[in-house]
Amino acid sequence: MKEEIIIAGFGGQGVLSMGKILAYSGLMQDKEVSWMPAYGPEQRGGTANVTVILSDERISSPVLNTYDTAILLNQPSIDKFENKIKPGGSLIFDGNGITRFPDRKDIHIYRVDATEYAAVNNIAKMMNMLMLGAVLKIRPIVEIKNVLKGLKKTLPERHHHLIPMNEKALQAGAELIVKL
Amino acid sequence: MKEEIIIAGFGGQGVLSMGKILAYSGLMQDKEVSWMPAYGPEQRGGTANVTVILSDERISSPVLNTYDTAILLNQPSIDKFENKIKPGGSLIFDGNGITRFPDRKDIHIYRVDATEYAAVNNIAKMMNMLMLGAVLKIRPIVEIKNVLKGLKKTLPERHHHLIPMNEKALQAGAELIVKL
Amino acid sequence: MNIIDSANLVYRKTPVMTDLTMHYCPGCSHGVVHKLVAEVIDEMDIQDKTIGIAPVGCAVFAYKYIDIDWQQAAHGRAPALATAVKRLLPDRYVFTYQGDGDLAAIGTAETIHACNRGENIVIIFINNGIYGMTGGQMAPTTLDGMKTATSPSGRSVPLNGYPLDMTKLLAELDGTCYVTRQSVHSLGAVRKTKKALRKAFENSMLEKGTSVIEVVSTCNSGWKMTPDESNKWMVENMFPKYPMGDLKDR
Amino acid sequence: MNIIDSANLVYRKTPVMTDLTMHYCPGCSHGVVHKLVAEVIDEMDIQDKTIGIAPVGCAVFAYKYIDIDWQQAAHGRAPALATAVKRLLPDRYVFTYQGDGDLAAIGTAETIHACNRGENIVIIFINNGIYGMTGGQMAPTTLDGMKTATSPSGRSVPLNGYPLDMTKLLAELDGTCYVTRQSVHSLGAVRKTKKALRKAFENSMLEKGTSVIEVVSTCNSGWKMTPDESNKWMVENMFPKYPMGDLKDR
Amino acid sequence: MAKVKGAVVVDTEQCKGCDLCVVACPSDVLSLSKEANAKGYNYSFMSSPDDCVGCAACAYVCPDACITVYKVKI
Amino acid sequence: MAKVKGAVVVDTEQCKGCDLCVVACPSDVLSLSKEANAKGYNYSFMSSPDDCVGCAACAYVCPDACITVYKVKI
Amino acid sequence: MRTEQEEIRLMKGNEAIAEAAIRCGCDGYFGYPITPQSEIMETLMDLRPWESTGMVVLQAESETASINMVYGAAGCGKKAMTSSSSPGMSLMQEGLSYIACAELPCVVVNVMRGGPGLGTIQPSQADYYQSVKGGGHGDYKLITLAPASVQEMADFTMLAFELAFKYRNPALILADGIIGQMMEKVVLPPYQARMTEEEIRRKYPWATLGKLRGQKQNIITSLCLLPEEMEAVNLHLQAKYRQVEQNEVRYETLHCDDAEYLIVAFGSTARVCQKAVETAREQGIKVGLLRPITLYPYPSEAIARIAGRGRGVLTVEMSAGQMLDDVRLAVNGAVPVEFFGRLGGIVPAPDEVFEALKTKLIKENV
Amino acid sequence: MRTEQEEIRLMKGNEAIAEAAIRCGCDGYFGYPITPQSEIMETLMDLRPWESTGMVVLQAESETASINMVYGAAGCGKKAMTSSSSPGMSLMQEGLSYIACAELPCVVVNVMRGGPGLGTIQPSQADYYQSVKGGGHGDYKLITLAPASVQEMADFTMLAFELAFKYRNPALILADGIIGQMMEKVVLPPYQARMTEEEIRRKYPWATLGKLRGQKQNIITSLCLLPEEMEAVNLHLQAKYRQVEQNEVRYETLHCDDAEYLIVAFGSTARVCQKAVETAREQGIKVGLLRPITLYPYPSEAIARIAGRGRGVLTVEMSAGQMLDDVRLAVNGAVPVEFFGRLGGIVPAPDEVFEALKTKLIKENV
Numbered sequence A, B: 001m002k003e004e005i006i007i008a009g010f011g012g013q014g015v016l017s018m019g020k021i022l023a024y025s026g027l028m029q030d031k032e033v034s035w036m037p038a039y040g041p042e043q044r045g046g047t048a049n050v051t052v053i054l055s056d057e058r059i060s061s062p063v064l065n066t067y068d069t070a071i072l073l074n075q076p077s078i079d080k081f082e083n084k085i086k087p088g089g090s091l092i093f094d095g096n097g098i099t100r101f102p103d104r105k106d107i108h109i110y111r112v113d114a115t116e117y118a119a120v121n122n123i124a125k126m127m128n129m130l131m132l133g134a135v136l137k138i139r140p141i142v143e144i145k146n147v148l149k150g151l152k153k154t155l156p157e158r159h160h161h162l163i164p165m166n167e168k169a170l171q172a173g174a175e176l177i178v179k180l
Numbered sequence C, D: 001m002n003i004i005d006s007a008n009l010v011y012r013k014t015p016v017m018t019d020l021t022m023h024y025c026p027g028c029s030h031g032v033v034h035k036l037v038a039e040v041i042d043e044m045d046i047q048d049k050t051i052g053i054a055p056v057g058c059a060v061f062a063y064k065y066i067d068i069d070w071q072q073a074a075h076g077r078a079p080a081l082a083t084a085v086k087r088l089l090p091d092r093y094v095f096t097y098q099g100d101g102d103l104a105a106i107g108t109a110e111t112i113h114a115c116n117r118g119e120n121i122v123i124i125f126i127n128n129g130i131y132g133m134t135g136g137q138m139a140p141t142t143l144d145g146m147k148t149a150t151s152p153s154g155r156s157v158p159l160n161g162y163p164l165d166m167t168k169l170l171a172e173l174d175g176t177c178y179v180t181r182q183s184v185h186s187l188g189a190v191r192k193t194k195k196a197l198r199k200a201f202e203n204s205m206l207e208k209g210t211s212v213i214e215v216v217s218t219c220n221s222g223w224k225m226t227p228d229e230s231n232k233w234m235v236e237n238m239f240p241k242y243p244m245g246d247l248k249d250r
Numbered sequence E, F: 001m002a003k004v005k006g007a008v009v010v011d012t013e014q015c016k017g018c019d020l021c022v023v024a025c026p027s028d029v030l031s032l033s034k035e036a037n038a039k040g041y042n043y044s045f046m047s048s049p050d051d052c053v054g055c056a057a058c059a060y061v062c063p064d065a066c067i068t069v070y071k072v073k074i
Numbered sequence G, H: 001m002r003t004e005q006e007e008i009r010l011m012k013g014n015e016a017i018a019e020a021a022i023r024c025g026c027d028g029y030f031g032y033p034i035t036p037q038s039e040i041m042e043t044l045m046d047l048r049p050w051e052s053t054g055m056v057v058l059q060a061e062s063e064t065a066s067i068n069m070v071y072g073a074a075g076c077g078k079k080a081m082t083s084s085s086s087p088g089m090s091l092m093q094e095g096l097s098y099i100a101c102a103e104l105p106c107v108v109v110n111v112m113r114g115g116p117g118l119g120t121i122q123p124s125q126a127d128y129y130q131s132v133k134g135g136g137h138g139d140y141k142l143i144t145l146a147p148a149s150v151q152e153m154a155d156f157t158m159l160a161f162e163l164a165f166k167y168r169n170p171a172l173i174l175a176d177g178i179i180g181q182m183m184e185k186v187v188l189p190p191y192q193a194r195m196t197e198e199e200i201r202r203k204y205p206w207a208t209l210g211k212l213r214g215q216k217q218n219i220i221t222s223l224c225l226l227p228e229e230m231e232a233v234n235l236h237l238q239a240k241y242r243q244v245e246q247n248e249v250r251y252e253t254l255h256c257d258d259a260e261y262l263i264v265a266f267g268s269t270a271r272v273c274q275k276a277v278e279t280a281r282e283q284g285i286k287v288g289l290l291r292p293i294t295l296y297p298y299p300s301e302a303i304a305r306i307a308g309r310g311r312g313v314l315t316v317e318m319s320a321g322q323m324l325d326d327v328r329l330a331v332n333g334a335v336p337v338e339f340f341g342r343l344g345g346i347v348p349a350p351d352e353v354f355e356a357l358k359t360k361l362i363k364e365n366v
């Protein structure tokens, strides 16, 4: 098993932490993992992206040309990464503010309106967990229980009370998938 | 014509300026010249030396192994340079404070008590001119008139009145030579 | 009644600012100071005679926003560049624009010696008590107890030393003619800062020496507060250590 | 009557000095200060607990003459070395010995920041107004009008800036606990300097911060005077700009 | 004393929604919009335009030079 | 008041003839010698030994730590 | 149950260095922030080792100060380190030359970014020359380790200290933005006690800890005004470097046994190349990969040996071709040596490398 | 009668640089004292060019400040220069990397002394790597001229400015303590007027002299946060370097036509080697000498050509063997390349070189 993932969006959308949770969950399942951000002074605008690889074997390049799965949270990310998905791979995008929809025929495309759902339900900070729930429904690369274990490991103790809320978001996100 | 000269002594004995006068005089006679000091923070003791080359041809190395003529003003200099004089070359030394006299048989050795003469005659600052007078008597590589021209060029205007004194010292020095 | 008419114009962006959107975080003080510098250049009509020296810090791209000739200096070295530029072009207005890391840490020597030589330049010193650009590390001016990425439990004097009042030092130097501390958190403060900047630029041609304008500023990203909270925190916490006003004017 | 008898001994070279002949020019102030430092170390009985940091400057070979452990720092960086040594060996006495070029030109940032952090070290600052080691060039502390190899017609403020009173700046910093200016041209001056040195060394263990002892000194070679003339010139010309006495003692 | 009436124009695309103009306005003229601009910021706008006195406090403190101010005496 | 008598020993080989001790001596005890030492310096010596009061001023100011001072009360 | 000491963690390369430093008994870290390595000091400040192991962590006023603080600490026989990125490294060159000459053991980390000048904060390998040829003045060498994984960031921190003390020489960890910023699994080394002063005095009698009664003074210096003495210092250094060259060459090979073509690459570029080699092997092209782990001493012999059996070498770097010199010197004309690089912060993609292999090397040999 | 302008003088290499700088219209010198080159600034201060040509001469607070002052001055299209010696050069590496990337023309003089560390003040050539490989971070090159006589100290000062402006690139004069301190005859160039502002605006429209109405702003920078842009900057630099390599290689040969053995040496070492070649020729040994004048760009082709005809090459340096790499790269295995060097401030004597020639090279070929 090997899954090569790109997650991209605006700084502030939780791109890097979504990747971190994925990577940590992989670690919980004894996979080899790599998490490689395109780093920069994000707080001052611009886009953020992270390449996450989960694999049974030792990972060679943490930098990739093409991906199995792309999780794209804004228009510039779709423009940049749509063409870098392997044929047969998956593109999962958030519909908020998208003006040009992805249209490749040789990949699976899913729309997940996590931002809207989060806004409506006043859980803006859970947007990335909603998205992750959807992603794991589509590509069940790690088990939800390991995601929760991972969260426990990474969140500081004082935030552990938020874990049930995260779990709910993961479940809710799985319901938002619209296959195009 | 090519003359390779080393001048060595204590800092303060006028080693470098004697070399400079020689080099400048060479220049007056349209020779190629090079003046290469062993530089260092002299003011804080130690010995000074300078290699002077006068030649009709372009000079290759300003740094030499062996010399035609050595002008040595103290004991450490004799110890260091006596053996670096070419067979048939000249060693000219000041007798002041010398405890081990040079004794090579294949070179010409001259003693010139310039320091003593300068002290007795209260012209300590002329010591190096006395020595130079002797040197030029022994090895007439440049003409006295060019030395004086050179002096005129190098000395600041306000010191030009000292030139006759220098001339006298050159003449007096020529009388101090004792061939060993 | 049509109020919005050029005849009724009270305030608009000076044309000395370019049209690019600044890369600063929302509410960052850098933007306000940029605007003021541009306005002063505009009002003095010296756009063709002014050369700016940009630092390494959040303001590294200042050259994109103020429409004059610029040089971008290595971290901390802006005063060295400015020295050379002004000495070679004595009838030009030359200013540096520097952060507290740039001016008061790595550039300490260059700053002090430019001021001590009395170079006829303007030094604009944005003191936000933090390294904004690199993600909020401690600066020499970081207050005691203040949390930053390299003082996560708050600056501690035994560990990290005292907050440094660099401007006070610069006022001590014979080479400075005008040293002042300002801010830009309110209308009044902005007006004063602008006046100070104008005076400093004018000093450039009077051969009086170096003018230093510290602007005590916020870095809401680094401070992890909203812009408004930052302003309030600044007034309450920064001002006591870095009090407003002229330190020297001769 | 045999006066010369160990029973009657009043003064002799301290055994903390080595037997090497110092490389300094005849009459150089460095020698006197070396002796005093060694005497203080001797009297405090801390030869085994003291680490000296030598500069780049005429005193670069200080380590040959004072018989303790030494590190020789890059030009200007002695305070950085001392910071690390003291932080890693807090029960040791750590001092730097620096010239005015070393401390007040290239080492400005290191000096100011060590003092501002309040490192518990002693900084001995030999201000002879010139770069002795390299042949007498202008230093930041060179007086206005003073001739040096790089100001052959005398320092000129418009060209070279103002003489820098670095010690005054250091006294302004919160991290310094004791800042004093002394000299070694007379018996009285020597005694005072020694007392100041002792106090500074004692401060090292009190966690009060940095102690700075400037010794206004002569460089007769660089000044092109006899040692005695140098002392007189110093009193007349250096003292007005660099007045004797404590600038800070807390 | 003649009454004064002001108005401001906010460059809503440049605005970063920092709220500083809102806080600075002495007459509570400005608010941040519910809607976001293309960069995702809730821009400032005149929620109580009639109260504007054209004092330009908002414009002076705006870091992004988004505000143009007009004023008439009436 | 008991009279005091001093004497100094100059390390003539280390002495650099800087003259500072000569100037510093309140009793004009010291002078520079006519003769030079091995390093070429005219070293300091007690030219008026009887006047020495053992005050050590000379020793304190000597940069090269050449002077040892003795004193007795007589 | 896993103990805390051998815990497997997911962390950034920069964080791994900080963790490993504390665990291997580092005495002092001195640094100045710069992207992409600021997390090293940030992690240390967060972990507060001064409360646990007693390690000192100090934010200096500049890189110049940092490296000279390292000099001071190392002079006391302490395990001292600093870290920076390219522009900051340039400011350390004088200090490094002093440290090398004074023979002080210490560890320096460079997480390279795109240059020259202020450049960009993205990954690069263009400080190779500076690192292994000598960015500072004079004849000296830094033992240079090039990690290619987060695990190696941790491991090489320990190894670097080991080598530094073994040879009394600064050791450089030459990483890049990728390795610094990426997260991987890492097994952290167990905690090792800091050296006691008695240990230091015994093992490193040159250290300036205070001159004990009856002992000679210790002097840390790089000054010898007499050129004869300075030459002797240099000859001693050179002899030491020959030792290092004999004992400490480290490299890793992949598919080199039957390789007709050889790729040479270090650090994260080697990871990218590994993927390219996999692709090539899938297509039946016999390519091998040699990854120098020590950049100084350089695995010249191994390269000469493996390259000599094949038909050509491709050097891949994130630079205009710097290690290329050393590959060419190793191969010494035996087979063609080609180069592929991306510059100024761009990371080559695996398929670009594969493409370069085909167009630059294999084609040439057809 | 000789005019003042073409006067023949006896002067030190350092003094020649100062005189030549004024004469070639230099606008600004910024420096910090260090032996063995302090006479450069001292001579300038003595000549007071600010009263004649208007040239600015400023003693900076450090080498770091000096090189950044040069950046500022050069950014205005002015002819700016600095000088230092080895340790001071190390402090300039960040600045040089910035200057190279911002493409600013300027002249830097390094009068090398023995390193590493504080070392000694005696002559050395051990900053070769730092000069031509890149002591600073990133991929950049300094056009590097190696004078071997006082005359060349003067001539290369002019030439360096010419090349610097031709390529908008820093030019380095890499001399050593011998050339700096020795006196020789020198014909000084005639005075050349400093460029007027109008001239600068016309010839160097990138200069920051103040943005005139209707013109675009000029920005001197080395920053490109986007790696794509930074790569473009780098590719542009690399293309320029290829140009330099094509156009500007300079070297001198002696007795190379029939040479069986070739000595390669630069700077004052080449003078020493010339004497060794004379001795060898007297003894009937067919030795030639190639003296690279430009160290970057390096005369690799010439060396390959001449060495290819012979039986071996001896590289002679005042270092542990740094240019040796470039000689080996040029020869690329065609003939044996041997090395003779003295280190840490020692100047090789002509007979030592002759001896090395016999024992290292000729013997091997017997």
Ligand SMILES: Cc1ncc(C[n+]2csc(CCOP(=O)(O)OP(=O)(O)O)c2C)c(N)n1
Residues within 6 Å of the ligand: C056, C057, C058, C059, C075, C098, C099, C100, C101, C102, C103, C126, C128, C130, C131, C132, C133, C134, C139, C219, G032, G033, G034, G035, G063, G087, G088, G091
């Ligand atoms: C030599 C060097 N060291 C460090 C850095 C990294 N760096 C970039 S900006 C900065 C500090 C910025 O802080 P400040 O000057 O206060 O400006 P601000 O961003 O707060 O406006 C640092 C350390 C660098 N670019 N170069």
Ligand SMILES: Cc1ncc(C[n+]2csc(CCOP(=O)(O)OP(=O)(O)O)c2C)c(N)n1
Residues within 6 Å of the ligand: D056, D057, D058, D059, D075, D098, D099, D100, D101, D102, D103, D126, D128, D130, D131, D132, D133, D134, D139, D219, H032, H033, H034, H035, H063, H087, H088, H091
């Ligand atoms: C980086 C560097 N720059 C310059 C020098 C040359 N240098 C040696 S000592 C010195 C100045 C000495 O002056 P000061 O510090 O006043 O000490 P003094 O000799 O007067 O006691 C200089 C510039 C150096 N060794 N290293």
Ligand code: SF4
Residues within 6 Å of the ligand: A043, A044, C023, C024, C025, C027, C028, C029, C030, C058, C128, C132, C133, C218, C219, C220, C221, C222
């Ligand atoms: S990080 Fe701070 S200083 Fe930088 S732009 Fe953001 S708020 Fe302003």
Ligand code: SF4
Residues within 6 Å of the ligand: B043, B044, D023, D024, D025, D027, D028, D029, D030, D058, D128, D132, D133, D218, D219, D220, D221, D222
């Ligand atoms: S040069 Fe000056 S400071 Fe140096 S030893 Fe001589 S007198 Fe002392």
Ligand code: SF4
Residues within 6 Å of the ligand: E006, E007, E008, E024, E025, E026, E027, E028, E029, E030, E051, E052, E053, E054, E055, E056, E057, E058, E059, E069
């Ligand atoms: S101009 Fe004055 S009243 Fe009008 S919106 Fe702005 S701040 Fe408010």
Ligand code: SF4
Residues within 6 Å of the ligand: C027, E010, E014, E015, E016, E017, E018, E019, E020, E021, E022, E043, E044, E061, E062, E063, E064, E065, E066, E067
């Ligand atoms: S101050 Fe400017 S940027 Fe901030 S909300 Fe108001 S208009 Fe927008």
Ligand code: SF4
Residues within 6 Å of the ligand: F006, F007, F008, F024, F025, F026, F027, F028, F029, F030, F051, F052, F053, F054, F055, F056, F057, F058, F059, F069
């Ligand atoms: S001890 Fe006093 S009296 Fe005696 S020689 Fe010395 S200074 Fe003069």
Ligand code: SF4
Residues within 6 Å of the ligand: D027, F010, F014, F015, F016, F017, F018, F019, F020, F021, F022, F043, F044, F061, F062, F063, F064, F065, F066, F067
């Ligand atoms: S002070 Fe010392 S060195 Fe000077 S003359 Fe007197 S004894 Fe000699």
Ligand SMILES: [Mg+2]
Residues within 6 Å of the ligand: C099, C100, C101, C126, C127, C128, C129, C130, C131, C132, C139
């Ligand atoms: Mg800041």
Ligand SMILES: [Mg+2]
Residues within 6 Å of the ligand: D099, D100, D101, D126, D127, D128, D129, D130, D131, D132, D139
């Ligand atoms: Mg001094």
